[in-house]
Amino acid sequence: MAVSWILSYDRVPSNIRAWAKKHRRSLLVAAGLVGGGAAVYYGFRYLGLASQARKERDVARAALLQREAEERAEAQLQSHFESIQRISDTTTLPSMLPQLKDRLFSKVDLSGLTEKLILGKEDPQSLSQREKMQLWQELKTLSFVRTVCAMSALSLLDLFIRIQLNILGRHVYFDTARDFMNPEDSHVPLSMSVQHKFIAYAGYLHHKGLDALVGDVNQAAEIVLRSKPLKEPYTLDDLRDVFMRIRATLDSKRSAWVQYVLPPDNVLPDDLSVASSADASNPVAEMALNDNEVLDQLMNETRAVLVSNEFHEVMAVCVDSMLDGVMEELYAIYRGSSDNGIPLAKLLPPVAGAGSALLESLDDNRFIRILADLPQVHAFCALVYTNSSEETLA
Ligand SMILES: *[C@@H]1O[C@H](CO)[C@@H](O)[C@H](O)[C@H]1NC(C)=O
Numbered sequence: 286m287a288v289s290w291i292l293s294y295d296r297v298p299s300n301i302r303a304w305a306k307k308h309r310r311s312l313l314v315a316a317g318l319v320g321g322g323a324a325v326y327y328g329f330r331y332l333g334l335a336s337q338a339r340k341e342r343d344v345a346r347a348a349l350l351q352r353e354a355e356e357r358a359e360a361q362l363q364s365h366f367e368s369i370q371r372i373s374d375t376t377t378l379p380s381m382l383p384q385l386k387d388r389l390f391s392k393v394d395l396s397g398l399t400e401k402l403i404l405g406k407e408d409p410q411s412l413s414q415r416e417k418m419q420l421w422q423e424l425k426t427l428s429f430v431r432t433v434c435a436m437s438a439l440s441l442l443d444l445f446i447r448i449q450l451n452i453l454g455r456h457v458y459f460d461t462a463r464d465f466m467n468p469e470d471s472h473v474p475l476s477m478s479v480q481h482k483f484i485a486y487a488g489y490l491h492h493k494g495l496d497a498l499v500g501d502v503n504q505a506a507e508i509v510l511r512s513k514p515l516k517e518p519y520t521l522d523d524l525r526d527v528f529m530r531i532r533a534t535l536d537s538k539r540s541a542w543v544q545y546v547l548p549p550d551n552v553l554p555d556d557l558s559v560a561s562s563a564d565a566s567n568p569v570a571e572m573a574l575n576d577n578e579v580l581d582q583l584m585n586e587t588r589a590v591l592v593s594n595e596f597h598e599v600m601a602v603c604v605d606s607m608l609d610g611v612m613e614e615l616y617a618i619y620r621g622s623s624d625n626g627i628p629l630a631k632l633l634p635p636v637a638g639a640g641s642a643l644l645e646s647l648d649d650n651r652f653i654r655i656l657a658d659l660p661q662v663h664a665f666c667a668l669v670y671t672n673s674s675e676e677t678l679a
C-alpha cells in the first residue's frame with residue numbers, strides 16, 4: 286500500500302504538529318482562550334520601549350514566550366484530538382452497537398433454521414431429504430454472512446463515528462478561535478441542534494444501510510460457498526480462505542461503502558431524523574436556515590471523506606484486522622483436532638459465534654480495541670481532523 290499517509294502512520298503526532306504550524310495564529314488564539322494566556326501572544330509585540338539592550342532581551346523573551354505558547358497550542362490540539370478518539374471508542378460506538386447487533390441478528394436469523402433442523406432430527410418424517418439439504422445450505426451461507434457483515438459493519442460504524450467526531454471537533458475548535466479573532470464576523474458557530482442532527486446519521490447503518498450490506502454479503506457468500514460440501518474437512522487456513530474469497534467477491538463489485546452509511550441525497554428517513562428545534566420561543570428563523578446550510582456542508586464533507594481512497598484503504602485495513610481477530614477466536618476449536626481439518630458443518634456454529642463476539646461485551650470488546658489500536662486508524666483520523674480548507678484562519 287504505497288500511499289504516503291499510510292506509510293507515515295507512525296508520525297501521527299508530527300502530522301498534527303506540521304498542521305499546527307500552518308494554522309499557528311488561530312491555534313494560539315484558541316489555546317490562549319482556553320488557557321487564559323492570549324495576552325502572551327499579543328503582549329510580546331508591545332514589549333521593549335526602553336534601551337536597546339532591554340529591547341533585545343525583551344525580544345528574546347518574547348520569542349521564548351511565543352515558542353512556549355506555540356508548544357502549548359500544539360499540545361492542546363494534540364490532546365483535543367486524543368480526547369475525540371477516546372470519546373469515540375468509549376462512548377459513542379458502544380452506545381450504537383446494541384441496535385446494530387439486534388438488527389443484524391434479526392436480518393440474518395439462524396435460530397429458526399437450527400430449530401427446524403433439530404426438529405427434523407427428532408422426527409425424521411417431518412423433513413424431506415431435499416428440505417433438509419436446503420436448510421443446511423442456508424445455515425452454511427448465513428453463518429458466514431452474519432460474521433462477514435459483523436466485521437464490515439463494526440469497521441464501518443467505528444470509522445464513520447470517528448469521521449463525524451473529527452469533523453465536528455475541528456469545526457468546534459475553529460469556531461472558538463474565529464469568534465475570538467473576529468468578534469464582528471457574522472459567522473454563526475455550530476448550534477447544538479446542527480450537531481445533534483449531524484450525529485443522528487450514525488443510525489442510518491443499522492436502520493437502513495444494513496439491508497443492502499446483508500444483501501451484498503449474502504450474494505458474495507452464496508457464490509463462494511455454493512460448491513463447498515458440508516462434509517469436507519477444513520483446516521484453519523482453508524477457513525480463512527473462505528472468508529477472504531467472500532471479501533474479494535464483495536470488493537470486486539466495488540460496492541462503495543458510502544451507500545451503507547449515508548442515505549441518497551443525505552436525506553434521513555423520518556423516524557431517524559432529529560426534529561428541528563424550531564420552538565416558538567426562538568425568534569430567529571434565519572438561524573434555522575443557516576442550520577440547514579451548515580448541516581448540508583458537514584454532510585458534504587462527510588461524504589467526500591467516505592468516497593476518498595484514504596477511506597477505502599483504511600476500511601480494508603480494518604476489515605483485515607477484524608478477520609485476524611475472528612481467526613484467533615476460531616483457532617481455539619482447532620486445538621487438539623487432527624491436522625486433517627474439521628468438517629465444514631461442524632465449523633458453522635463457531636463461525637456464526639464469532640459474529641456475536643464482534644458486537645458484544647460493550648465495555649470490553651476486543652474487536653473495538655483492535656480498531657482503536659490500529660496506527661492506520663489514528664493516521665486516518667488525524668487526516669480528517671486536520672483536513673482543513675479553512676484557509677481564512679491560517
Ligand atoms: C453539498 O453538495 C450538494 C451536491 O453536490 C450541493 O448542491 C450543495 O451546494 C453542497 N452544499 C454546500 C453547503 O456545500
Ligand SMILES: *[C@@H]1O[C@H](CO)[C@@H](O)[C@H](O)[C@H]1NC(C)=O
Pocket residue numbers: 589590591593595596668669672674
Ligand atoms: C479532504 O478534503 C477534500 C476536499 O474538501 C476531500 O475531497 C477529501 O476527501 C478529504 N479527505 C479526507 C481524508 O478527509
